Amino acid sequence: MSTYKHILVAVDLTNSAEHVMRKAQQFLSTNVTQLTLIHAIDYLPYMGFGETALITPTYSIPNEELISSAKQPLEALQKKLGLEDNELVIELGGAVPAIVQYADENNVDLIVLGSHGRHGVKMLLGSTANGVLHHANCDVLAVRVHD
């Protein structure tokens, strides 16, 4: 039924990730469709007030550690939903550029992500759903999640 061939599901580490992934899964049952999971780690190292603060962060978590701490819960969720064979992409950096760039470079024709609506905290910060909607070159399914 689905006209989509490559679906990109953006997942965060909140409780809503499972809900969003299940909504994306509905596109899989009747078609040969590729489904890729993407998670962006928007990590800002702690900048101290010392002399060198403008040059190097005073404390930062190594990238490998950041990636592995995100990987564990996401892989567990993949297994729970039977999606353990689907590719999981973890990017360091802002969610919007990471999602849009991956979609552009990999012929993604549908991006599925959670949307917190007008009441969510994310709304104040400029939501990922909003940014992706403006910048993506493909369809976007915003799955309503409740804070």
Added chain:
Amino acid sequence: MSTYKHILVAVDLTNSAEHVMRKAQQFLSTNVTQLTLIHAIDYLPYMGFGETALITPTYSIPNEELISSAKQPLEALQKKLGLEDNELVIELGGAVPAIVQYADENNVDLIVLGSHGRHGVKMLLGSTANGVLHHANCDVLAVRVHD
């Protein structure tokens, strides 16, 4: 396959309406799903510069005429896509409140609409997709259309 039971498709009178409707149709094939079409006529009567301009518009098209002129091309499109038995709702007023209110009052769980992206003229005016994304209480599928 679809987990959606009532889908609301927002259509305008541009060439993109057929593309958006076809994307919404993909949800119909394997499930008992209700699909409703909605079109909002955001009509601002011409206000003259005369003395009475602030009280009454100097020229306005009757509502019935507005509705029937929108109905014709939309009904033709319904027929073309085999959707002539699906309900067509035509509302006078802003698209965002019309779509969101109808969705809230009719247990709509997915809104499908066209999105023009960052380059579209609609972006400058604040796009319908953007407004609906912020205000809807259900999922939103933004179908990328090209200007």
